[in-house]
Amino acid sequence: MKQINDPGSWNPYLAGALSGLVAVASVLFTGRYFGASTSFVRSAGMLERLILPERVAANIYFSKYLQPGGSVFDWQWMFVVGILIGALLAATTSGSFRVQAIPDMWQQRFGRRSGLKRVLTAFAGGTILMFGARMADGCPSGHGLSGVMQLAVSGLLALVCFFAGGLLVARLLYGRGGQQ
Amino acid sequence: MRLLIGGLVTGIAFGFLLQKGRVLRYDKQLAALRLQDMTIVKFMFSSVLVGMVGIHLLNDMGLIAMSLKATQVWANIVGGLIFGVGWGLVGYCPGTSLGAVGEGRIDALSGIAGMLFGAAVFAEVYPRLQNNLLVWADYGKITLPQLLGVNHWLVVAVMVVLGVLMFRWFEKKGL
Numbered sequence: 001m002k003q004i005n006d007p008g009s010w011n012p013y014l015a016g017a018l019s020g021l022v023a024v025a026s027v028l029f030t031g032r033y034f035g036a037s038t039s040f041v042r043s044a045g046m047l048e049r050l051i052l053p054e055r056v057a058a059n060i061y062f063s064k065y066l067q068p069g070g071s072v073f074d075w076q077w078m079f080v081v082g083i084l085i086g087a088l089l090a091a092t093t094s095g096s097f098r099v100q101a102i103p104d105m106w107q108q109r110f111g112r113r114s115g116l117k118r119v120l121t122a123f124a125g126g127t128i129l130m131f132g133a134r135m136a137d138g139c140p141s142g143h144g145l146s147g148v149m150q151l152a153v154s155g156l157l158a159l160v161c162f163f164a165g166g167l168l169v170a171r172l173l174y175g176r177g178g179q180q
Numbered sequence: 181m182r183l184l185i186g187g188l189v190t191g192i193a194f195g196f197l198l199q200k201g202r203v204l205r206y207d208k209q210l211a212a213l214r215l216q217d218m219t220i221v222k223f224m225f226s227s228v229l230v231g232m233v234g235i236h237l238l239n240d241m242g243l244i245a246m247s248l249k250a251t252q253v254w255a256n257i258v259g260g261l262i263f264g265v266g267w268g269l270v271g272y273c274p275g276t277s278l279g280a281v282g283e284g285r286i287d288a289l290s291g292i293a294g295m296l297f298g299a300a301v302f303a304e305v306y307p308r309l310q311n312n313l314l315v316w317a318d319y320g321k322i323t324l325p326q327l328l329g330v331n332h333w334l335v336v337a338v339m340v341v342l343g344v345l346m347f348r349w350f351e352k353k354g355l
Contacts, residue, residue, distance in 0.1 A: 006202065008200065009200065009201075009202050010197075010200040010201055011201075012201040012202065012203065012219045012220075012222040012223040012226070013222055013223075013226045013347065014201075014226075015197045015198075015200045015201030015203075015223055015226075016197075016201060016222060016223035016224060016225070016226030016227040016230075017226045017227065017229075017230045018197050019193075019194055019197040019198070019201075019223070019227045020226065020227040020228065020229065020230030020231040020234065021230060021231075021234070022190060022193045022194055022197065023194075023227065023231045023234075024230070024231055024234035024235060024238065025190075026186070026190045027235060027238070027244050028238060028243060028244055029186065030182075030183055030186040030187075030190075031244070031245065032183070032186070032187065032190075033247050034190075034194070034275075036273075036274040036275035036278075037274045037295075037299075039274075040274055040295050040296055040298075040299045041299045041302075041303070043296055043299075044296045044297070044299035044300045044303070045299075045300075045303070047296065048300055059303050059304070059306075059307075060306065060307060060310075061302065061303040061306035061307070062303050073184060074183070074184070074187070075183045075184065075186065075187035076187060077187070078184045078185075078186075078187030078188040078191060079187040079188070079190055079191035079194070080191060080274075080275065080278055081188065081191060081278070082187065082188045082189065082190060082191015082192040082193075082194070082195060083191045083192075083194055083195035083198065083275055083276075083278045083279045083282070084191075084195060084278040084279060084281055084282040085188075085191070085192050085195060085282065086191060086192035086193060086194060086195025086196035086197075086198070086199065086279070086282070087195040087196065087198060087199040087204060087278075087279035087280070087281075087282030087283050088195075088282035088283065089192070089195075089196055089282075090195070090196040090197075090199035090200050090283075091199050091282060091283035091284065094200075096199075096283065097283055097284050098283070098284045099284040099286060100284060100285055100286065100287075101286050101287055102287065103205065103206035103207050103210075103271065103285070103287065104207055105206065105207045105210055105211070106206065106271075118287055118290075119287065119290045120290075121269050121270070122269070122270045122271070122272075122287050122288070122290040122291040122294060123290045123291065123293055123294035123297070124266075124269060124270075124294060125266045125267070125268070125269025125270030125271070125291060125294060126266065126270045126272075126277075126290070126291040126292065126293065126294025126295040126296075126297070126298060127266065127294040127295070127297050127298035127301065128262060128263075128265055128266030128269065128294075128298065129262075129263050129265075129266025129267050129269075129270055129273070129274070129294075129295060129298065130266070130274065130294070130295040130296075130297075130298030130299050130302065131262060131266070131298045131299075131301055131302045131305075132258075132259045132260065132261070132262030132263030132264070132265070132266055133259065133263050133274060133298075134259070134298075134299060134302040134306075135255055135258060135259030135262060135302065135309070135313075135314070136255055136256050136257075136258075136259025136260045136262075136263060137249050137250070137252070137255065137256070137259070138249055139263065139273055139274045139275065140224070140273045140274075140275070140276075141273075141274070141275045142249065143249065143256075143260075144224060144228075145224070145227060145228060145231065146247070147248075147249055148228045148232070149228055149231035149232045149235050150232075150235055150246050150247070150248055150323060151232065151236075151323045151324045151325060151332065151335055151336070151339075152248045152249060152251070152321070152322070152323055152324075153251040153319065153322050153323065153324055153327055154248070154249045154250060154251040154252070154256050155249065156324060157251065157253065157256040157257060157260065158256045158257075158259070158260040158263075159260075160260070161256070161257050161259075161260025161261045161263070161264060162260050162263050162264045162267060163213075163264060164260075164261060164264055165260065165261040165262065165263060165264015165265040165266075165267065165268065166213040166264040166265075166267045166268040167213050167215075167264075167268075168264070168265070168268065169213070169264070169265050169267075169268025169269055170210055170213035170214045170268045171214075172268075173268065173269075174210070174214055
């Protein structure tokens, strides 16, 4: 395990196991399983409602998740916002907060002036990813963590496919052989 | 209200651990997809294995209810592969993208904007998919133990053993 100059990092097995306990506690105390992508549907519907209210009201998919005039804030939406706050707390209290627009690995591969390319790729990737997550009915939280914990066949299938697609694209972007 | 606070507190705890485990970063996510550094896989499977034992134990005691997503083979596979392609490009997933912003990785903002756009695109396409691809090979809410017709603890035990063997292999290979 490489942990050079990385202030405040914890062993990933420990951090992972603790987050498993958090997931179990959540189910025990509030009956809620981890998930994230549904909140993006609710947020997208809320934003689109500002400019195209009739279109959102008439859309059967948005209607599944957004009541007319209803609030977007629910358990999962607060959970997703909480992730940002928790990460901010952990990063700022350990000196590992760093504003960075281009990830190191991306910079090594595509150069220091590849910022625009990174912005566009991240946007396109985000679009494709969320389209797939909604088609599969979940993301690595809902399927990968909550689904696999319950040994749901849907979760196991989706998780294998998440990695299969990701491995393929990583190879196309960075080439084979790992170390370059 | 209690639920909203519960969600926020749970999210804060999870986000804190995600950051501590170093799984929020593009470099870590891509390093796993390039088979160079399995940090995110270690985190994820540690979480899953602990959760798996806990959930099945509490469920057997009648303290919690399961909440399964339906197994719709085509939707799970095709959607999962599309997700993977997008994930390889953006290098964050929906939950971790927010956490990445929390530790200063502002390229995740562009990814989040894309994810919101992708959700809106899916809402437009959904009416055309809802009666075909999304419901092809729909097996309902099934678990692996149900599919195999065995006791769930047998499957949990096998998963734990496989998980530990995988962890040992990662450490042996220095991944």
